[in-house]
Amino acid sequence: MENNTYPYVNLPLPYELNALEPYIDTKTMEIHYGRQLPAYINTLNALLKDFPELQSLTLEELIAISEDLYQDGLQVPVQNFAGGVYNHRFYFNGMAPPTNLSPRGILFEMVESQYGNYNSFKEVFKFEGMKVFGSGYVWLVYDNGILRIITTPNQNNPIAKGFCPIFALDVWEHAYFLKHYNLRANYIEDWFRVINWEQATKNYLECVNQQKDIEMQKRSKKKLQSKKL
Numbered sequence: 715m716e717n718n719t720y721p722y723v724n725l726p727l728p729y730e731l732n733a734l735e736p737y738i739d740t741k742t743m744e745i746h747y748g749r750q751l752p753a754y755i756n757t758l759n760a761l762l763k764d765f766p767e768l769q770s771l772t773l774e775e776l777i778a779i780s781e782d783l784y785q786d787g788l789q790v791p792v793q794n795f796a797g798g799v800y801n802h803r804f805y806f807n808g809m810a811p812p813t814n815l816s817p818r819g820i821l822f823e824m825v826e827s828q829y830g831n832y833n834s835f836k837e838v839f840k841f842e843g844m845k846v847f848g849s850g851y852v853w854l855v856y857d858n859g860i861l862r863i864i865t866t867p868n869q870n871n872p873i874a875k876g877f878c879p880i881f882a883l884d885v886w887e888h889a890y891f892l893k894h895y896n897l898r899a900n901y902i903e904d905w906f907r908v909i910n911w912e913q914a915t916k917n918y919l920e921c922v923n924q925q926k927d928i929e930m931q932k933r934s935k936k937k938l939q940s941k942k943l
């Protein structure tokens with residue numbers, strides 16, 4: 715990911731602010747991407763300013779070690795703001811202008827085979843999205859060879875729990891209230907129309923490779939240990 719260490723800036727979107735219409739409206743994008751994400755970025759920069767040892771860590775690394783920062787009082791601020799920057803970038807990059815093409819590719823095939831068909835997958839994803847009380851996200855993640863749909867509260871992120879994110883849906887009210895009012899279910903239905911399957915497939919393949927690397931490292935460690943014995 716570009717600009718993945720301190721100091722953070724708001725990277726350009728891969729599409730215009732009005733490109734997701736009519737599913738995600740321009741005004742929401744102006745405020746969400748143009749005002750709310752920069753606020754997370756500014757707060758994260760201000761937080762890391764006094765902690766040079768954290769400045770060289772990537773967003774993923776900050777999120778992964780956030781629980782270890784409990785003693786320094788940094789666990790929650792890092793979860794909120796490193797998470798807030800990562801999650802928003804991931805959500806925005808996970809969308810693309812709507813097309814009439816049906817989703818396809820290796821990830822989509824895996825979704826269909828694991829959930830029976832795409833409609834069943836959407837039902838489960840929507841159900842999980844409706845269950846989030848207050849603010850949070852719904853994620854499709856990769857976990858040891860299988861896909862999982864999980865939710866996180868606030869700006870928490872699945873990386874902290876060892877999962878590899880494939881795509882994310884922001885279900886904070888600020889993501890949909892201007893267009894969909896309080897009707898989160900309608901927003902989720904609309905968001906299905908703008909999922910960037912190409913990007914999600916890239917994320918999925920990276921997750922698979924990451925998992926392979928971890929397994930290889932584990933195997934090498936075991937080999938080394940058995941040689942020492």
Ligand SMILES: [Fe+2]
Pocket residue numbers: 746750802884886888889
């Ligand atoms: Fe958001």
